[in-house]
Amino acid sequence: MIKKAALSFDKDLFKRSVVYNVKTLYRKSMEEATPQQIFQAVSYAIKDAIVDKWMTTQEEYEKQDPKMVYYLSMEFLMGRALGNNIINLQAHEPVKEALEELGVDINAIEDQEPDAALGNGGLGRLAACFLDSLATLGYPAYGCGIRYRYGMFKQQIRDGYQIEVPDNWLENGNPFELRRPEYAKEVKFGGYVNVYVDENGRSNFKQEGYQSVNAIPYDLPIVGYGNGIVNTLRIWDAQPVECFRLESFDKGDYQKAVEQENLAKNIVEVLYPNDNHYAGKELRLKQQYFFISASVQAAVAKYMRKHEDIRRFHEKVTFQLNDTHPTVAIAELMRILMDEYYLTWDEAWAVTTKTCAYTNHTIMSEALEKWPIELFSRLLPRVYQIVEEINRRFVKQIEQIYPGNHEKIRKMAIIYDGQVKMAHLAIASGYSVNGVARLHTEILKKQELRDFYEMMPNKFSNKTNGITQRRFLLHGNPLLADWITFHIGSDWITDLTRLTKLKVYADDEKAQQEFMNIKYKNKIRLAEYILEHNGIEVDPRSIFDVQVKRLHEYKRQLLNILHIMHLYNQLKEHPEMPFYPRTFIFGAKAAAGYRNAKLTIKLINAVGEAINNDASICGKIKVVFIEDYKVSNAEIIFAASDVSEQISTASKEASGTGNMKFMLNGAITLGTMDGANVEIVEEVGEENAVIFGLSSDEVIRYENFGGYDPMEIFNNNSDVRKVLMQLINGTYSKNDPDLFRPLYNSLLNTLSTSKADTYFILKDFESYAEAQKKVEAAYRDEKGWARSAILNVACSGKFSSDRTIEEYVKDIWHLDKVVLPLKK
Numbered sequence: 001m002i003k004k005a006a007l008s009f010d011k012d013l014f015k016r017s018v019v020y021n022v023k024t025l026y027r028k029s030m031e032e033a034t035p036q037q038i039f040q041a042v043s044y045a046i047k048d049a050i051v052d053k054w055m056t057t058q059e060e061y062e063k064q065d066p067k068m069v070y071y072l073s074m075e076f077l078m079g080r081a082l083g084n085n086i087i088n089l090q091a092h093e094p095v096k097e098a099l100e101e102l103g104v105d106i107n108a109i110e111d112q113e114p115d116a117a118l119g120n121g122g123l124g125r126l127a128a129c130f131l132d133s134l135a136t137l138g139y140p141a142y143g144c145g146i147r148y149r150y151g152m153f154k155q156q157i158r159d160g161y162q163i164e165v166p167d168n169w170l171e172n173g174n175p176f177e178l179r180r181p182e183y184a185k186e187v188k189f190g191g192y193v194n195v196y197v198d199e200n201g202r203s204n205f206k207q208e209g210y211q212s213v214n215a216i217p218y219d220l221p222i223v224g225y226g227n228g229i230v231n232t233l234r235i236w237d238a239q240p241v242e243c244f245r246l247e248s249f250d251k252g253d254y255q256k257a258v259e260q261e262n263l264a265k266n267i268v269e270v271l272y273p274n275d276n277h278y279a280g281k282e283l284r285l286k287q288q289y290f291f292i293s294a295s296v297q298a299a300v301a302k303y304m305r306k307h308e309d310i311r312r313f314h315e316k317v318t319f320q321l322n323d324t325h326p327t328v329a330i331a332e333l334m335r336i337l338m339d340e341y342y343l344t345w346d347e348a349w350a351v352t353t354k355t356c357a358y359t360n361h362t363i364m365s366e367a368l369e370k371w372p373i374e375l376f377s378r379l380l381p382r383v384y385q386i387v388e389e390i391n392r393r394f395v396k397q398i399e400q401i402y403p404g405n406h407e408k409i410r411k412m413a414i415i416y417d418g419q420v421k422m423a424h425l426a427i428a429s430g431y432s433v434n435g436v437a438r439l440h441t442e443i444l445k446k447q448e449l450r451d452f453y454e455m456m457p458n459k460f461s462n463k464t465n466g467i468t469q470r471r472f473l474l475h476g477n478p479l480l481a482d483w484i485t486f487h488i489g490s491d492w493i494t495d496l497t498r499l500t501k502l503k504v505y506a507d508d509e510k511a512q513q514e515f516m517n518i519k520y521k522n523k524i525r526l527a528e529y530i531l532e533h534n535g536i537e538v539d540p541r542s543i544f545d546v547q548v549k550r551l552h553e554y555k556r557q558l559l560n561i562l563h564i565m566h567l568y569n570q571l572k573e574h575p576e577m578p579f580y581p582r583t584f585i586f587g588a589k590a591a592a593g594y595r596n597a598k599l600t601i602k603l604i605n606a607v608g609e610a611i612n613n614d615a616s617i618c619g620k621i622k623v624v625f626i627e628d629y630k631v632s633n634a635e636i637i638f639a640a641s642d643v644s645e646q647i648s649t650a651s652k653e654a655s656g657t658g659n660m661k662f663m664l665n666g667a668i669t670l671g672t673m674d675g676a677n678v679e680i681v682e683e684v685g686e687e688n689a690v691i692f693g694l695s696s697d698e699v700i701r702y703e704n705f706g707g708y709d710p711m712e713i714f715n716n717n718s719d720v721r722k723v724l725m726q727l728i729n730g731t732y733s734k735n736d737p738d739l740f741r742p743l744y745n746s747l748l749n750t751l752s753t754s755k756a757d758t759y760f761i762l763k764d765f766e767s768y769a770e771a772q773k774k775v776e777a778a779y780r781d782e783k784g785w786a787r788s789a790i791l792n793v794a795c796s797g798k799f800s801s802d803r804t805i806e807e808y809v810k811d812i813w814h815l816d817k818v819v820l821p822l823k824k
C-alpha cells in the first residue's frame with residue numbers, strides 16, 4: 001500500500017538534498033561523512049520538506065484568524081525529532097529507501113540525535129504528546145517553554161550509584177530549530193513600583209530600578225500526521241540586554257551590567273531535575289516568570305496585530321497552565337492589560353478569568369508550590385501587588401459566601417502564612433480546573449481541593465491523560481504497527497479506537513503466534529541493547545517484567561526490589577521449586593538530592609549484582625538497571641515488555657502515562673487501583689490485568705488515622721522480616737552493613753521520630769507477592785497470555801492523547817479545526 005503523502009514526497013530531491021548538505025556543511029562526500037554529519041544533513045533535508053508546510057499553516061492561521069491554545073509549560077520532554085518528523089510526514093518508506101540507496105541505515109542515523117530532554121517525566125512528556133495530537137487533529141496551538149542549555153541530566157551508573165552528568169544537548173546544534181531574534185521580548189526583575197498620575201488623572205504603575213533580560217524565541221516545528229499542518233513549539237533563550245557602553249564604568253553602572261549579564265546566563269542554564277517535588281529556589285521563580293512574561297507579551301502582541309479591542313482577547317486566545325509552574329501568567333496578563341493597555345481592574349479581570357485554565361498533576365503535598373512573600377515580592381514587585389489585590393478580592397468573596405468562617409479563609413486564601421499559594425491563585429483566577437485521571441479528579445474534588453470545589457463546582461472537570469500512538473507504537477514498535485495495519489488497516493494511526501477491531505484475533509491461534517513472535521523479536525532487540533549497555537545476557541524467552549519511571553518513594557520501586565530479594569531467598573531455599581525465568585528490568589532517574597531514591601538505585605544494582613552472578617540459580621532471575629532511561633530507549637523498552645509494573649501507593653499517582661504505553665504495546669498491567677490504572681482495568685477487563693493492594697479509600701482512611709503499624713507485619717510475616725534484615729546485615733553491602741539502613745528505617749523507623757512506611761510497602765507486600773504468582777501462572781498459559789496481550793492492545797484506544805485533546809477542545813478550549821486549502 002502506498003500512502004498519499006509518500007507519493008508527494010520527492011525521494012530523488014531528498015537524496016540530492018542530503019548529498020548537497022553534506023557537501024556544503026562539511027565539504028565532504030557521503031563516504032567521508034561521519035554518522036553525526038549525515039544525521040545533520042538528513043535533518044536539514046527533512047526540515048526543507050517541513051518548512052513549506054510550516055509557512056502554509058501559519059499563513060492560513062493568519063488568514064482564518066482562529067482561536068488558539070497556548071500550552072504553557074516549564075517542560076517539554078520531546079525526545080528525538082528526526083524519526084518522528086519523518087513518520088508524521090508519512091515519508092518513512094521513501095526516506096528509508098533513499099538512505100539505503102545512499103548506503104546509510106536510517107536507524108543508525110536516528111541514533112545520532114540527542115534526546116531533547118527538556119522535562120523530568122510524566123508532565124513534560126504529556127506536553128509533548130499533546131503537541132503531536134494538536135497538530136495531527138489540525139488545531140491551532142503554540143507550545144511555550146524554555147530553551148534550557150542543559151536538559152534533564154544524563155545518568156551514569158558507577159559502582160551501582162547514580163552519577164549525574166550534564167546534558168549538553170545543543171553541542172552539535174539543533175538542526176530543526178529556528179532562531180527568531182526579531183520577536184525578542186524584554187523581561188524585568190526586581191526594583192520597585194512607582195505610581196505616577198497622568199494628565200487624565202489615571203494612575204500609572206511603573207517598575208523602576210529593575211534588572212532585565214532579553215528573551216529570544218527559538219521555534220521548533222510540530223508536524224501533524226499526514227495533514228500538512230505544522231504548529232510551533234516556541235522555547236525562549238535569555239540574552240543580556242545591550243545597555244552598557246564603556247562610559248558606564250564611570251557611572252557606576254558596571255556592577256549592574258555584570259549582574260544583568262549573569263542573570264541572562266543563569267536563567268536558562270538548566271532544568272530543575274525534581275519530579276513531583278517543589279524546591280523553593282529563587283532561580284526557579286525567575287525561570288517561570290521569564291518564559292511566562294515573554295510568552296504572554298508575544299501572545300498579546302500577536303493578537304493586537306489583527307485586532308483593535310484587547311477586551312476580546314479571550315475570544316482568540318486560551319492559556320492552558322501545565323500545573324502551577326506557569327501560574328504567574330495570570331498576574332502577568334493582568335499587569336499587561338492594566339499597565340500597558342489601560343484596562344480597569346474589572347475589565348482586565350473579565351479577560352484574564354476567561355483566558356486561563358489550570359491542570360493539576362499531583363496531590364502530593366510536597367509538590368505544591370508555595371513561594372515566600374519576601375522572595376516573590378522582591379523579584380516581581382508589580383506582579384506581587386496584583387496578586388495581593390486578587391487575594392484581597394477573593395478573600396472578600398469567601399467572606400460573603402461563608403460569613404465569619406475563618407477556617408475557610410485559612411484554607412483557601414492565595415496569600416497566607418507568609419506564602420503565595422500558586423494552586424489557589426490558579427483556581428481562583430482561572431475558568432477551568434482539571435485533574436488527569438478520573439480517580440485523581442475525584443480525590444481533588446473530595447479531599448485536596450474540596451473547599452474550592454464546593455465554592456465553584458462548575459470549574460472542575462476530568463481529562464484523563466493519553467499518549468501519542470504515532471511515537472509509542474508506529475515509531476517505537478514498527479513490527480507490531482505493521483501487523484496491526486495488515487489486519488485492520490491503518491486508520492488506528494489517527495483514530496486509536498479502531499484497535500477494538502483486533503478483538504476478533506484474541507482467540508485466533510495463528511494471530512496469537514504472530515503476535516507473540518513480534519513480542520519475541522522486540523525482546524531480542526532489547527536484549528541486544530542490554531548486552532551492549534550493561535554487559536548482561538538476558539534470555540528473551542524469560543518474562544520481561546519492567547518498571548521504568550522516575551524514582552520516587554510513592555512509585556514504590558522499593559516494593560519491587562524487596563519482592564525480588566524475597567523470590568531469590570525462596571529459590572535459594574528451594575532450588576527445585578517451579579519457577580518461570582524472569583528478567584526484572586528497571587529504569588529510573590532520581591532527583592540529585594533525594595537520598596532514599598538514590599539509595600534505592602544502589603540497592604537495585606547491588607541485588608542485581610548478587611543475583612546475576614549467582615550460578616546456583618541457573619539464571620532463573622536476572623535484574624537489569626537500564627542506565628539513562630529517556631524517551632528514545634523507552635520506545636524500545638515498551639515494545640519488549642510482558643509485564644508493566646504500575647505499583648504506586650493507591651491515591652498517589654495522579655494518572656501515570658507509562659502504564660498506557662505498555663498497554664498499547666501488549667504488556668499486562670501488574671498494578672494498584674491508582675491513577676489511570678483504574679481506567680485501564682475498566683477498558684481491558686480485570687481478567688486481563690493483575691491488580692493488588694490497598695484501595696485509595698483504604699490508604700486515605702489509614703492516613704486520616706495517623707498511619708498504620710508496620711511493626712505488626714514485621715513481627716508476623718517471616719518472609720518480610722527476612723528481607724528487611726537483609727537490608728541491615730550486609731547481605732547486599734558486605735563492606736558497609738549500614739548502607740541501606742535509611743531504607744530500612746523508612747519502612748520501620750524504630751526511633752519513631754517520623755512516621756514509618758508512609759507508602760504502605762509492607763502493608764501491600766503480601767498482596768503484591770500473590771499478584772506476582774498470578775502473573776507467573778498466567779504466563780505459563782501461553783495462549784491465555786497471548787489472548788490477554790492482544791486484548792490489551794485492542795482495548796487501549798481510549799488512551800490516545802488524540803482523545804484527551806478532543807476533550808480539552810470540547811470542554812475547555814473551544815477551538816475550531818483549521819482546514820488547509822487544496823494545493824494547486
Ligand code: 26Q
Pocket residue numbers: 120121122123124126272274275276277278279280284361362367369436465653654655656657675
Ligand atoms: C516544582 C517546583 C520547583 C521545582 C520543580 C517542580 C516540579 C517539577 C516537575 C514539580 C512537579 C513536576 C512534575 C510532575 C509530574 O510529572 N507529574 C506527573 O504528571 C503526569 C502527567 O499528568 C501524571 O501522569 C503523573 O501521575 C504525575 O506524577
